[in-house]
Structures are given as C-alpha cells and as structure tokens.
Amino acid sequence: MGVDSGKALSQNPCLHTTSLDSIHSIITFLESKGIHQKDLGRIFGMCPKILTSDIKTELNPVFNFLSYDLRVPDQHYRKVINKCPRLLISSVRDQLKPALFYLQRLGFRSLHALAYQDPVLLVSSVEKTLIPKLDFLVSIGFSRADAVGMVLRCPGLFTFSIENNFKPKFEYFAKEMEGSLEELKEFPQYFAFSLEKRIKPRNIAALEKRVKLPLPLMLKTTDEEFEELTRQGCG
Structure with a gap:
C-alpha cells in the first residue's frame, strides 16, 4: 500500500503485536x-x-458522527476522510462533538463547509488550539466579536501557529507597514500569505514606488498585476 513501515512502527509501536488478520x-x-x-x-x-484501532468502539463511531452530526451521505465518506484522515483517530465523545459544538456556537452554520472544506477544525483541540487563537486576536486589539468575525470569514486562521505565524506577521504589519487593525479585520487572509516570500517583498516594492495599496491588491494579485499596479501608482 506504499506505507513506510519503519515510520509507521515508530509512530504506532502497537503494530509490532498486531495480527495481519486484524489489519x-x-x-x-x-x-x-x-x-x-x-x-x-x-x-x-x-x-x-488507524491500523490498531477498534472497529466497533473507535472507527464506526466516527462514521456515525459523519452521518448523523455532519449529515455526510455514505457515498461522500471518502471525500471527507481523504481531506482529513485524522478524523479516524479522533474520539467522537472527547474531540469531534465538543469541537463541533464550539464551532457552531461561534457561528459556523454550514455543516457542509465543516465536513468538506474545514474538517481539520473538528480535530483541533478547543482548549489548546481554537480558544488560544481567538484570545491572541483579542490580545492585539480586536474585540471578541471582530475576532470571531475574522475566523468565520477565514477559518484557516484557526490552523496557523501563534508563534510562527500570527506574531511575526502582525509585528511586521504594525511596525513596518504601519497598518491598522481595521485593515486586518477586513482582510484576515493576510495571515495566510508567506511573510518572507510575499508580504515583505511586496511591501518593500510598494514603498520603493511610493505606492499605497490595499492589502488584497498588494497580496492577491499576480506578479504581473502587482508590477502594473505599482507602475501606475494605483492605490
């Protein structure tokens, strides 16, 4: 099946004593x-x-969760599992249902989006991952309502590291770009772009041309479009 047996055994030592019949x-x-x-x-x-999971008590409940809680039809299980295999090793009681409940309370209304686009949010710890990301956004000046609005518009914010993503990008935005919180509120996707490969080079180029561009135009445009914008001095 193309599985690295050495890596699999190191990550799941129980495989040493698992029978081929069980697998x-x-x-x-x-x-x-x-x-x-x-x-x-x-x-x-x-x-x-997954190879040492119990079918009755661990795997089957996940598919029941997909069916009854996320309303995923049987024929679409494959799409969801391929998107996020970690669903299969997540406890329905301790992880999946609490995460779904928390996300719905925040305002995530679309079960379809959670199942097919952002299932990684369901395998993220509420206490260790989701809440700290919101708390960080509040700590840099956003109201809780604004922070929630940002993650609803850009769910990927919940997947970014505070230390390796949020902090360095916000520091650069605030100090070097002299940007406002309102700009980030309107374009939270800023945090999805590479600091070294996109944000810094684009900002430096705009400064050199003395052009002020809205964040979406500065970051989402192609290299050719960006060059044309800075050449024309559009902002």
Missing part, C-alpha cells in the same frame, strides 16, 4: 465505507494508529 479487518471495514484501496497508503501513512 485486514480494518482495511475491509474502511473499504466497506467507500474508501478506495488506492487511498489507504496515504491515510495509513499519515495516521498509522
């Missing part, structure tokens, strides 16, 4: 849920713990 049962179960044979190498490679 075959898990493969058969996943295939019965619509997962293709060609998907399994990647899925097991990312989450080797």
Whole structure:
C-alpha cells in the first residue's frame, strides 16, 4: 500500500503485536465505507494508529458522527476522510462533538463547509488550539466579536501557529507597514500569505514606488498585476 513501515512502527509501536488478520479487518471495514484501496497508503501513512484501532468502539463511531452530526451521505465518506484522515483517530465523545459544538456556537452554520472544506477544525483541540487563537486576536486589539468575525470569514486562521505565524506577521504589519487593525479585520487572509516570500517583498516594492495599496491588491494579485499596479501608482 506504499506505507513506510519503519515510520509507521515508530509512530504506532502497537503494530509490532498486531495480527495481519486484524489489519485486514480494518482495511475491509474502511473499504466497506467507500474508501478506495488506492487511498489507504496515504491515510495509513499519515495516521498509522488507524491500523490498531477498534472497529466497533473507535472507527464506526466516527462514521456515525459523519452521518448523523455532519449529515455526510455514505457515498461522500471518502471525500471527507481523504481531506482529513485524522478524523479516524479522533474520539467522537472527547474531540469531534465538543469541537463541533464550539464551532457552531461561534457561528459556523454550514455543516457542509465543516465536513468538506474545514474538517481539520473538528480535530483541533478547543482548549489548546481554537480558544488560544481567538484570545491572541483579542490580545492585539480586536474585540471578541471582530475576532470571531475574522475566523468565520477565514477559518484557516484557526490552523496557523501563534508563534510562527500570527506574531511575526502582525509585528511586521504594525511596525513596518504601519497598518491598522481595521485593515486586518477586513482582510484576515493576510495571515495566510508567506511573510518572507510575499508580504515583505511586496511591501518593500510598494514603498520603493511610493505606492499605497490595499492589502488584497498588494497580496492577491499576480506578479504581473502587482508590477502594473505599482507602475501606475494605483492605490
């Protein structure tokens, strides 16, 4: 199946004592849920713990969660699992349902979007990942309502590291770009762009041309479009 056995064993030592019959049962179960044979190498490679999971108490509840809580039709299980294999090693009671409840309370209304676009949010710890990201946005000056609005518009904010993403990018934005919180509120996608490869070079180029561009224009445009904007002095 293309699984790195050494890596799998190091991440899941229980595989040393797992029978081939047990592994075959898990493969058969996943295939019965619509997962293709060609998907399994990647899925097991990312989450080797699946190979020693209990079908009745661990794997089956995840598919019940997809069906009853996220309203995912049987024929679409494969799409969701391929998007986020970690769903299969997440406790429904301790992780998936609490995360779904928290996200819905924040204002995430679309089950379709959570299932097919942002399932990684469901495997993120509410206490250790989701809440701290909101708290950081509040700590730099946003109201809680504005912070919530930002993550609703750009759910990817919940996946970014505070230390490696938010802090350095906000520091650069505030000090070097002299930007306002209102700009980030309107364009939270700023944090999705590379600081070294996109934000800094574009900002420096704009400064050299003495052009002030709105964040979306500065960051979302192609190199050719950006060069044309700075040449024309549009801002």
